[in-house]
Amino acid sequence: METQPDWKDVLSAARTLDGVAHRTPVLTSRALDQRSAATVFLKCENFQRTGSFKFRGALHAVHALAPERRRQGVITHSSGNFAQALALAARLEETTATVVMPKDSTPAKIRASQAYGARVVLCEPVQTSRVETTEQEKKKTGATFVDSHDDPRIIAGQGTALLELVDEIRSGEDPAEDGSMDPLDVILAPVGGGGLLAGTAIAAKHLCPSSRIIGCEPAAADDAFQSLQQGRRIVDFVPRTIADGLRTPLGKLNFAVIQRLVHEIITVSESEIVDAMQWAWERLKIVIEPSSAVALAPLLAEDSRFKGSRIGVILSGGNVDLDPFFALLRADLHRGLSQDLRPL
């Protein structure tokens, strides 16, 4: 197994990302603070290039390749955010990306990857076909495989979001008199493959060592929770969650980091995920995807376990298929808005 990345790797990733990835905004909300009885800082990776934190790791991984390997291109399989992230990273690093996608991926996702310059190769919608097709394409092209999460450079790249979050909070506040106060009591991040949670934990260990690092996971895809409980990595499960970004099994390297540094995994129900997503759209006016809502949901729960805490939340992305909603609106337009038309 590869060596676990450390704080120096996160710093190195931050240098690579500087000026290329967005330094995404940190939002605060009076409504959210009231609701959670806490002080909450939202790191908005839904505003990141390609719409999710995945761009951080992808850029770092592509950039880290030796020039002669990088020239031969990169390849991955993904049906989601990593496809777009790797496509853009490859373009910016002046190489090519091949993305193997299940042929029943939504047309919007395929188009988005192509729009960022990827060559998309469709495969059967089963894991074996994904792996085989990727292997064939790799041989054909000589491209380097980049895993979406189980890779030290990916993990280090994802850790830069927390680095920026802590930086932003510190720059806005007077340091404590003894200079020792941690800027956050609790850090919440979603966990699927585990790249974001592992990177976040590594950065937190250095930046705010007494913060409690909590992974948030759908109860309907709770392999990280089960893996930590049982002390072994669970891979044989069928995810049944709306949080499409979190259906990936926990990576090996990621599990090792998470076992070492993460304090707890909280699981949330499917309806809590949808409720949190709606709450964010309605009250915060930001579009977050279900995977992000998984990390917000614990703050909206009735138990107020975070009362009085300073909490950082990584909102991982904002890629949602909005066509169904706008189809409804356009149908209303077509019907002449009969329900909603009267002068004020």
Place this chain on the structure above:
Amino acid sequence: METQPDWKDVLSAARTLDGVAHRTPVLTSRALDQRSAATVFLKCENFQRTGSFKFRGALHAVHALAPERRRQGVITHSSGNFAQALALAARLEETTATVVMPKDSTPAKIRASQAYGARVVLCEPVQTSRVETTEQEKKKTGATFVDSHDDPRIIAGQGTALLELVDEIRSGEDPAEDGSMDPLDVILAPVGGGGLLAGTAIAAKHLCPSSRIIGCEPAAADDAFQSLQQGRRIVDFVPRTIADGLRTPLGKLNFAVIQRLVHEIITVSESEIVDAMQWAWERLKIVIEPSSAVALAPLLAEDSRFKGSRIGVILSGGNVDLDPFFALLRADLHRGLSQDLRPL
């Protein structure tokens, strides 16, 4: 008619709002700059308290009342954002708000106004009933009527959004050598009743006198456009637009300011409004309401008339009924996500 407010009134409103209204973020977007071939600054009033710029004017108007009048409460009629804005403003100024709303207002809007502390009185959904009911309630309570837009204090309050926008842009950039460069070539703001556009124009006249001030209006409710063309205020029209915030007839005072200071009104079609709204949600990851999309739509048009310009856009609000969309999602959950469930 009351005197037109001026720059000093905007400054005075800014002092009232300081620390109470949100200083909303200014967002920029690589994707939007590419699409419009311009440099665009989005003043995000969708993040304002109560979800729209209306809170600025409402707070300023309530605060400006003499204490003994203010104690007797305020009253307005509104089926939209001003109801919530006045409700919160009254609560913060420690008085009461009565809001007359048409009885077919969406339950969400009625609940929102009540949640901010307003006493909601329902009336028949016609203008005469709104006016009569308001008059009755005013007599009963002794409350002061606050018009949603046709009021110098409201106009001055709305002008503070542009003040902050210009301030933010200037603080982020080196001043030109002769100190004279305007920070914006063009300013786009939606126009309905005209309070936001008039306030914006007054602030712009002082802050960036060579900027071109453009009002943006649905073609299906183009009373401001027609009024400027004909040199008289059009009030007899039936608005047929999805932009519910812009169905209000242009106010008298507002028209006078707009005639004097606004350079042009651009009209956009209903489908351009919906397209721009979807584009903002998908690409910018922010929830904006149709009225905001009216001011964004001209930048997404094919004509590239703004090529090379520096453009400020006031995104007026983000209050949209999301229940239909989330009802779809919840129905999917219920059906077990059969379409979308497979392990990655």
